Amino acid sequence: MTSRFDLTDRVAIVTGGSRGLGLAMARAFAEHGADVVIASRKGDACERAAAEIGARTGRRALGVAFHAGKWSDCERLLDAAHAALGRIDVLVNNAGMSPLYPSLSGISEELWDKVLAVNLKGPFRLAALAAERMAQQDRGGSIINVSSVGAVQPTVGELPYAMAKSALHTMAAAMAHDYAGRVRVNVIMPGAFLTDISKAWPPEMRSMMERQIPMGRCGEPDEIVGAALYLASDASSYTSGAVIKIDGGWAYRAG
Ligand SMILES: NC(=O)c1ccc[n+]([C@@H]2O[C@H](COP(=O)([O-])OP(=O)(O)OC[C@H]3O[C@@H](n4cnc5c(N)ncnc54)[C@H](OP(=O)(O)O)[C@@H]3O)[C@@H](O)[C@H]2O)c1
Numbered sequence: 001m002t003s004r005f006d007l008t009d010r011v012a013i014v015t016g017g018s019r020g021l022g023l024a025m026a027r028a029f030a031e032h033g034a035d036v037v038i039a040s041r042k043g044d045a046c047e048r049a050a051a052e053i054g055a056r057t058g059r060r061a062l063g064v065a066f067h068a069g070k071w072s073d074c075e076r077l078l079d080a081a082h083a084a085l086g087r088i089d090v091l092v093n094n095a096g097m098s099p100l101y102p103s104l105s106g107i108s109e110e111l112w113d114k115v116l117a118v119n120l121k122g123p124f125r126l127a128a129l130a131a132e133r134m135a136q137q138d139r140g141g142s143i144i145n146v147s148s149v150g151a152v153q154p155t156v157g158e159l160p161y162a163m164a165k166s167a168l169h170t171m172a173a174a175m176a177h178d179y180a181g182r183v184r185v186n187v188i189m190p191g192a193f194l195t196d197i198s199k200a201w202p203p204e205m206r207s208m209m210e211r212q213i214p215m216g217r218c219g220e221p222d223e224i225v226g227a228a229l230y231l232a233s234d235a236s237s238y239t240s241g242a243v244i245k246i247d248g249g250w251a252y253r254a255g
Contacts, residue, residue, distance in 0.1 A: 004235040008033030011085045012232060013077065015068055015126070016095030018045040020195030021146065024221040025092055025228040030057040032229060037081045039066035040095060060085060068095035069117030074126040078133060087137060090232045091130040093123035093168070094146040098161035100200070112160050119164035124171055131175060131183045140182040144231045145172055147189045147243070149251040169243055176241030184240040186231045191247025192218040215248030 012029040016022040017038035026036045030053045038046040038053070043065030050061035062084050066077045081088050096119045101107050127143050134141025147165040154162035168187060175185040192198070192209045198218065210217055227244045230236050245251050 004237075005229050005233045006033055007090075007233055010034045010089035010232070011037070011081060011087050012090035012092065013037040013039060013081050013088060013130075014092040014094055015039045015066065017092075018042065018049045018063075020197065021190065021193060021221050021224045022092065022094040023049055024225055025094065027053055027056070028225040028229055029090065029232060030059040030061060032233070033059070034090070034232075035060040035085050037062045037064060037077070037085065039064045039077050041065065041067055068122040068126075069114065070122065071125045074122060074129055077126070078129055082133070088130055088133055088141065089137070089139065090142050090144070091126065092144045092146065092228065092232075093126060095122075096146065096148075096161075096165075098158045098197075100157075100202075104156055104159060107160065115160040116164050119161055120167050123168060127171065127175060127185070131179055131185070135179060135182040140184070142232050142236070143172075143175070143183060143185045144228060145185070145187045147187050149189055149191045149245065149247050151189060152251050172243070173241050184231070184236065186236070186239060186241065187243040188224065188227050188231065189243050189245040189247070189251065190219065190224060191245070191250040193221060193224065194218050195221055212253075213248040213250045214253065217248065219246065219248060
């Protein structure tokens with residue numbers, strides 16, 4: 001069974017791979033044999049993360065400056081990955097953000113556009129372009145979109161973000177259908193994880209969530225890795241259009 005999780009000679013792109021959940025996934029992919037591309041806005045942070053992963057695993061690792069909300073960056077990222085590593089087997093659409101705002105009516109058009117661009121518009125474009133390239137490869141490919149429990153239990157405090165994330169579920173369902181056996185398209189739906197995002201939570205938010213989460217705690221970044229390895233590898237060869245929630249049992253519960 002172990003060999004089905006092997007990623008030797010696969011190439012995986014992880015957006016938002018310089019920190020948090022993305023970095024944990026990129027490290028795990030390389031530890032299982034993949035060459036990795038780390039892409040986020042700060043190119044130097046991506047290069048540092050890539051150097052650390054390369055030194056630790058002996059795999060090829062590339063850092064690329066990339067803005068997830070810009071369509072021109074999507075094509076450029078895929079070209080850079082292809083040029084350096086020769087193919088793209090796995091794409092993780094992981095970069096995302098949810099800025100705070102005062103009220104629904106206080107959301108500016110600029111904030112709306114930015115949140116929808118980074119969490120939906122860019123991931124859509126990147127998935128569409130990557131799927132086309134993957135479909136032409138011998139082994140096809142796997143696209144993993146990182147959403148949020150906010151997609152299925154939205155609150156007014158993060159509504160544009162939640163709307164964008166739920167649209168990733170719609171996108172995965174459609175692409176999984178369309179690309180059938182060639183490209184598998186799935187979603188990881190995280191609950192509350194202790195990354196840099198959690199540092200911006202208002203006071204009391206963590207303890208409030210921990211009272212709601214059946215497991216009574218937030219997740220550590222490493223706890224996303226099992227699902228990511230499963231979906232990236234042949235272990236999930238019959239899985240497409242799935243939403244896997246990693247949330248300590250939180251989503252779909254009242255309260
Ligand atoms: N942590 C949670 O509790 C939680 C819960 C539900 C869902 N999620 C989702 O999980 C994913 C990862 O979250 P995280 O907690 O690991 O976040 P994080 O620790 O804040 O890291 C965010 C990553 O995304 C990159 N990034 C941010 N904006 C970007 C942009 N416009 N273009 C390209 N890269 C960008 C950041 O690097 P740069 O600053 O260099 O760009 C960084 O690598 C996100 O999609 C998030 O919505 C997280």
